[in-house]
Amino acid sequence: PADAKEELMNECEHIWKQMEECQSKLMLLGTETLPPSDAKLSLLMLQWKALTVDCRQWQARNPEIISTNPDVLLELGKEELRKVKSDLEMMMLTVQSKNKQLDEDLKREQQWYEEQKQMLDALNKIEEEANTEGERPSSTRDFNELMNKISKLKTFKKELLSALGEFLDEHFPLPEKSENTKKTKRSSAEPAVKLITLQEILEILINKILTTPHEPYITISESFWPPYIELLLRCGIALRHPKDPYKMRLQAFH
Structure with missing residues (x-):
């Protein structure tokens, strides 16, 4: 190195x-005197020639390796x-x-x-x-x-149930007490079964289908008068369980 x-x-x-040698030659060329009349023109011509030669030399020159x-x-x-x-x-x-x-x-x-x-x-x-x-x-x-509407609906429900109860009591009353005692008595020692009204049966069916719609069937007990059950089934108001004859449900009218 x-x-x-x-x-x-x-x-x-x-x-x-x-x-340095080139610069000395240029200095010597620059010392030549020119006539005053043609000094400016001659100087421009000299510069033009020098630039032309320099341009040609650069165009013909190849890059040199140091x-x-x-x-x-x-x-x-x-x-x-x-x-x-x-x-x-x-x-x-x-x-x-x-x-x-x-x-x-x-x-x-x-x-x-x-x-x-x-x-x-x-x-x-x-x-x-x-x-x-x-x-x-x-x-x-x-x-x-909303509360007023609910109150009106409750009032209408009471009126509807009351009218339904009056209609059922008038047209579908419970059997006479003596007949009920005769049909439901099993022995002289056992008391008679108290039958429930048709309205109560309908309310049980309605409450069951509303509270547990996935299991709407109720068990038919001895307090259900058989003619009431037959009436509900024949009129299409209730449906019997397909596998258990002691169960029934309300028809899904809604």
């Missing part, structure tokens, strides 16, 4: 000497790489500084965004509370209307 450096320095000194010594080329390559490395390091420092500035800007923007988001949430909450307060009278009014 030391020999290569010395050789490169010698070549540079040789080129520098050639440049040296064919591999050590010299290696040193030149290393120097060029050091310059490139230095430039890249400077660029990296610039980019890092720019990234740092961008990170700071991003943090400020995120902080501003969080503040705006909190403010927006607070405003939305205030608006929601205001809307809720504004809707309360309407909700209270709707609730009162």
Whole structure:
């Protein structure tokens, strides 16, 4: 490497000497005097010729290799790489500084965004509370209307059940007590079974299908008068269980 450096320095000194010789020749050419009348024109023509010759020389000139010594080329390559490395390091420092500035800007923007988001949430909450307060009278009014409707439905239900009970008591009364005692008495020691009215049977069927629609069947007990059961089955009001004859259900009219 030391020999290569010395050789490169010698070549540079040789080129520098050639440049000095060319400069001396130009200085000598520049000392020629020209007539005052044609001084400006002659100077321009001289410059034009010099530039033309210089242009032709550069066009005809081929790139010259500084040296064919591999050590010299290696040193030149290393120097060029050091310059490139230095430039890249400077660029990296610039980019890092720019990234740092961008990170700071991003943090400020995120902080501003969080503040705006909190403010927006607070405003939305205030608006929601205001809307809720504004809707309360309407909700209270709707609730009162609903309660009035429920009260009317309960009253109508009582009237309907009362009318149904009167109709059933008039047209489908229970059998006479003596007949009931004769048919239901099993022995002289056992008391008679108390039969329930047709209205009570219907209420049991209705309550069963409404409370447990997945299991609407009820068990037919001894308190159910058989003619009532036969009447409900024949009229299609009730259905007997397909596998258990002692169970029945209300027809699903709804």
